[in-house]
Amino acid sequence: MSDPTGGKLTINFDTCTGCSLCVLACPVDVIRMDAATAKPVIAYPRDCQVCYLCEDDCPTHSISLSHDISNSRRYSTYDEFGLKV
């Protein structure tokens, strides 16, 4: 499956210590621990709600998240009215 976050939610495994705080932090179960590697994986990128809790809770700043993730089911009034912003 292609990554619906378009690589906008990433973990830097060089610095990640596998402490799993990001797994706890995610309210919508996007991040899971990979038993084989003892490191987190972005298991359900489709559901990232862009709340930044994982990024904020990571003690080694190994997660980065961009605002442009388009999981959103929000529709813009500006698109509806053809207004450019």
Added chain:
Amino acid sequence: MERAAGMDVLETDVLVIGGGFAGCWAALRAADLKATVTLVDKAYVSRSGASTMSGGITTCPLDSDDLDTWAEEFIVRGSYMCDQRWTYQLLEGQRERIKDYIRWNVPISRTADGSIRRFASRGMVNVRGMQYQPKVAMRELRRQITARGGRILDRLFITELLTADGEWPTRAGIAGAVGFDVYTGRFVVIKAKRTIVSTGMIAMKGTHRVDNDCGDGAAMAFRAGGRLVDMEFTFGGTFNVLMKKFDFPSYNVAVAHGARLINAHGERFMQQYDPERLERSELSHVVAAFAKEIVDGRGPVYVDLRHVDDSYWTDIAKLHRGGSILLTDHVPDPKTNPLPIEPTWGLWASGRSGLQIDLGGRTNLFGLLAAGSVAKNDATGTHASAGSPTAFCKVSGWHAGQTAATEARESQHPAVATDVLTMLREQALAPLYRQPTRQAADDLHDDLARLEASVVNGMILNAEKLARMLATTEAVTVATELCRADDLHDLVKLHEARNVAACSGVVYRSALDRTESREQFFREDFPMTEPSWFCWHGATLRRDGKVIFDRQDFPTEGVRFVPPPPEAGGLGPIGAIIRGEHAALVQA
């Protein structure tokens, strides 16, 4: 996947479902009273729900305040559609809960002399709010619960309330709840003497960035016979999320510090709609004004942060992600450039609707209590100022915990038949064993969220539109009974779709039943306010599947603030703004 065998059966005095502010305060209070407490959450308590994500404004009454003027403002602005005893209970209780935050060293915005920095809450003139760090408060609550011996079960998704007679709706009351472990699929039964549902508000997934809150608790309680009130007032708006690309901490916080809204011509358009409170008006009025500006060709609308006081930026630096306001790189500096802003409009209750509770947090169902935004906030009526939702969560949670713990002392666990538990397990896990289907849980959430695609369209309701919306929820409900779940994660989402559909179905039915316009509810086919609708509007499920509506008067005996005799025929505020007849609204 192998069919999960067996189940875990736990017993507890008090079961709390959902660990946001409401559930945490309930668990804390019940544990203080020495009840055995089990708090469950589909995510990790302290990192889930609206509470963790909230803007950090809360109503802030101090010992020195005259609560009568505060109560009056809540009651009058809430059009007297409240239980005034609740209003006082809210304010008195919140005063104590603020002291807890101070004791726990939760970061609070303070002035140079060290006193709490207070400001007029959005929507209010007299009532004051403060700003604090909700993420720290949530973490501290978790710690406090554990320290008192409360048991917390994270990543447990509750699928159904357990009824004492094995019937839905029940005549015998609630005996706990059942669910499954999100990681292992293990089915868990929790038998409880008292159950508190605190699963947060009803909202579509993917629209507010609080995707845990799918109305699970309201839907489960409704299926069990719980009475939901004023569900049509679930419609509401917020500016918390800006556009698809931008974000900043909170509209309410920004306007409290002096941020303005301007249209494409640079006009501060709220002057027309609410010259007293301007951008700090009721959110529904601001959203309607936004819609009007866009429809009349004066969009886009911008939030102008050039006028905020310095404490806005210093507070953000201290209380919100190190001062980042989360803008993409290509956005000009918001300190000097107005930002395009847009609201949402849809299911967003936070207290205007939900399970009705008494002062002790009891619902109409024996053994079931409710707290927080799954419940109707009868303290503030239809008018939620900035800060009152979280105040209500704390205080309703605290009271529900107290009632549950006290009542549990005198109670036994009702017996529950094993075949009922087996049936509930089958129901909960069945989608895992279905044949692959064309539609998946995601598609169902897409279908539901599309119902609130347009802010402008969504504010203006009529019978035909509501019937179409209702048909979608019914189609989704049927689909959830056929849809396959690929794994446990997907199974959660499928149950969530079922619950969103159930709740939105009640909302649309209630909206069809209310043949008038009032507060933030506007029907173009019934644009006038009718005195006969000055009441609570209840919805309950009958055994034959029919939804029954009732109307109940607000308590009037011995109330301090007596409502004026209702007048017939006024255009509701949303209708007035949308139709450009708001001059009358401004004078009123």
